[in-house]
Amino acid sequence: MNTAALSDSLRQMINSSNILFLLLGAILVFSMHAGFAFLELGSVRKKSQVNALVKIISDWGVSTIVYFIIGFPIAYGISFFKPASELLGVDQGFNLVHYFFLLTFAACIPAIISGGIAERARFWPQSVAGGILVGLVYPFFESLVWGKNVFLGQAGSWLANLTGAPFHDYAGSVVVHSMGGWLALPAIILLGPRLNRYVKGRSQIIKVSNIPFLALGSWMLCIGWFGFNVMSAGRLENISGLVAINSLMAMVGGIVTALIVSKNDVTFIHNGALAGLIAICAGSDVVHPFGALVIGGVAAFIFVKLFQIETERMKIDDVLGVWPLHGVAGSWGGVACGIFGSKLLGGLGGVSLAAQIIGTLAAIVVAVISGWLVYSVLRLSVGIRLTEHEEMIGADLSIHNIEAYPEEAL
Amino acid sequence: MNTAALSDSLRQMINSSNILFLLLGAILVFSMHAGFAFLELGSVRKKSQVNALVKIISDWGVSTIVYFIIGFPIAYGISFFKPASELLGVDQGFNLVHYFFLLTFAACIPAIISGGIAERARFWPQSVAGGILVGLVYPFFESLVWGKNVFLGQAGSWLANLTGAPFHDYAGSVVVHSMGGWLALPAIILLGPRLNRYVKGRSQIIKVSNIPFLALGSWMLCIGWFGFNVMSAGRLENISGLVAINSLMAMVGGIVTALIVSKNDVTFIHNGALAGLIAICAGSDVVHPFGALVIGGVAAFIFVKLFQIETERMKIDDVLGVWPLHGVAGSWGGVACGIFGSKLLGGLGGVSLAAQIIGTLAAIVVAVISGWLVYSVLRLSVGIRLTEHEEMIGADLSIHNIEAYPEEAL
């Protein structure tokens, strides 16, 4: 081959590899949604297991459609209302796969909220809420950090203008997880606790149903997470071994810390792994592996302690602890990136603690206000909560007309 | 490097990448077989769960051997009776991986049938049937569409000659799924319904045992399906983002349609996703994402309605609904490719509705005749059905001498 033919061939190879790269990421993060389903299924009572399954897969369906038509176009200025030949274009449909990869992130929003409001929320209002959040709220903040906001234009870079440095969130500690967790908080509060969760001001712990499925969900999330972080490189040539190892280290920091702090509690250990992974997303490309270990460890510590405070003292019935897990550990990740990313602590540098703090706070503000608005309107209009009778017999029977183990049911 | 060295290096890179590409597809579709196992396990009674597991993994074993020795050589004219050095050849064993990828398709045939004939079929006759179908019947039709039939030669392209256009089936709506579903139909009818499924002409629904495992199976199938469709490109350079997104859209069309049509039925929703994926295989490379959404939606609608007609009115005890799911939704996919692939509907064009209809019908004819023959001969010779006593105590105890939860069993 001559150099022209070589160039063509190489360019073709690079483009195909990029598509494969993003697609593998999309498949891995798509598999995390099965993880969300089983984590929730195992953490709720038997009478709400079917509901957990249906919510996750249905929310995935709704998210796919609204993010295709509205969300992604808002955040990145790319529309898919074109003939297939144009969608395929000269790059074999790179934008389509890019959409798919980012959809797997966007669809985490209703999946995260789902775990917090489990066992007593009505089905369709939550589907609508998910659609609004994935179609409008999430892409709005996403566009400020990763995209080019089609409405705000340059104004979208206010944060960088303010602090003199861009807000750094490599794989979404803040954009995805913190956003999801802080959106869930008002939803959980507006919905109120499950029946008999708190009786006369006293907490009555409701036991989870199935530890093996809970653990299966956690494993699926952990496995898929390497796609979440590594493929956030966007293109194969930007792949970083550091991102992979930092994800690993933060996960392990979470596991070991939860093991010790919770004194060998299986639920906390399997969620501790997730806390570590949530917190490392933001800085996985800039911190040192030992920094990642600490970030993950602190995240798990926060989760274990704050979950107990939230559900016991604050009396917020956050079934899967999604506010401390995704919300607060995610926020910690945003800030931690500004600390451990510095060269002083072995990081690559180039991050600003001020920018990290402001960006993280901005996400919290956007999330809490939007969450409160969306769920308040739904609550006042159509209602968001099952009736007492429906909740008593369980979401499975009342919404889906079936139990999780129909042959056994009588 | 000079251009000669560059060419060599690039060629090596492209070849290695192709092997990785197909291998990732093979791994993904191999994992779908675990999905088949758990989908069936969850959909049968507790006393038949072990049987579901053993059937799928054993059929995989038998399929691997017969497709290696007979099936693949028939369909593609490549034999593996050569020393390892020749198998490895100059291309690092590309043909071996190509075989592996296509095996994962071929082995779907017994896995599909398994779900239809569950709970009352004898074990070894079904193993033999699987071997015959994967070794002879499937490769015969496969060779007409994708391969070069070693016996028919040019005659294998009769279809293209007839309609003036080739039959288009990118990833096997017809070649794999429709074939499997329509092969299952005579097997299911010849076998007859499970005991007490229909009493005095009245349908008595037999409840499924385990929704979480059913859903797990569906998730595994959905995740692996992206390998089924995307890696059908064959080589990395042919990868298409459109194929990935159309698979996604059809799956979601199936989920959302089943959600609405079945009024929130967990089983239909998780199977609706599969119906969409089955129907999109054929045209995933040529239709528009919105076309894919419709194709998937219609497939799920067909499945939900036809499954009820099949099992309630036609009184065919198709336990997992594999005829409407794989058979009819697969046939719909073959035809739909001819409709939505047209430029008029945003597709890439180059498909012929006539060719699609004829090819789809041809598959049905081949499947029904072959299925009837194979299962009739087995029925009349060795028998294909468990005795009444064996069925009463369950396939697990009577065939495998164990129950699914031995510690609990007494």
Place this chain on the structure above:
Amino acid sequence: MNTAALSDSLRQMINSSNILFLLLGAILVFSMHAGFAFLELGSVRKKSQVNALVKIISDWGVSTIVYFIIGFPIAYGISFFKPASELLGVDQGFNLVHYFFLLTFAACIPAIISGGIAERARFWPQSVAGGILVGLVYPFFESLVWGKNVFLGQAGSWLANLTGAPFHDYAGSVVVHSMGGWLALPAIILLGPRLNRYVKGRSQIIKVSNIPFLALGSWMLCIGWFGFNVMSAGRLENISGLVAINSLMAMVGGIVTALIVSKNDVTFIHNGALAGLIAICAGSDVVHPFGALVIGGVAAFIFVKLFQIETERMKIDDVLGVWPLHGVAGSWGGVACGIFGSKLLGGLGGVSLAAQIIGTLAAIVVAVISGWLVYSVLRLSVGIRLTEHEEMIGADLSIHNIEAYPEEAL
């Protein structure tokens, strides 16, 4: 582009692809650890299921840390006590991903042992043992075969000097599996059988709890195993289709042999697949696919027969049969590579039966002595076994203060 630019671009592409290649291997083998967890969970009694889950994930955590700080540096002479910028280096962090991939192998050691000592071992002593084995013992033998021992230097190649040919273990039949299985043997013997497993010299079989989870574990191991073997190529350019197909064939040889020998026993069939995969690791790059089929078949035969001899006649309570499965089938794999790798049997040649036998025996000696030492010291110092009362109520309640299905428990 000119040739200089092309060279740069291609080099970059090759490097990025190598990182992706190893990372995909790491993700696949990481997912096998979920497989270990569910295989054990299904094979123990309900009262020990939580313990199985916590052991596997905690051992993963401990392994990650000790192998990062001690094990990998010992075996390969590479330390990670450097700033992130140096870790990332000019190759995007290849060494980090190399570490990750090899960690997934190293962490198999405690995961294998875990299955043998299930239901009656104390938690923390086993965590410590795992740390010692992964940090010191495993890397010592690993370095002799795959690495460059930092202490022994040239002396590490004693084996090649002795037999005139290097010991060949492509993906760890001996280095990983045999090592793990033979390390487990003294641990199991020192620990003693579970209460009431043998009463007055008579064997009383303790039934497993959950076949579906056992099968799920086996499937996860089988799927991930393709990463174990194929990505052992180390770099994408060394990928071999033969390795993939030999893995497949050995697995199928194991499935079909176990199916026949065990007369359709679900547990043996799902473990037979693993026996085949364990035995093929060593020679997967040099034997013929039909050789692989035989290797896998023999491995499953060994497992089925030896497990019965071990647990019934030798009265060793090896709960998951890890000694016959990983230990002996792994050793068989080491030797079989020397037999079936020869050109006479269709293999690629270049292997020495003498070297294979000596290397395999060396691993057994290292494992048995180290295992005996580590567990004896722990037994005499802190104790390795639960009290009788703790074992009676189960490891879940006594160690983790919870049962596997808390809602049901009363």
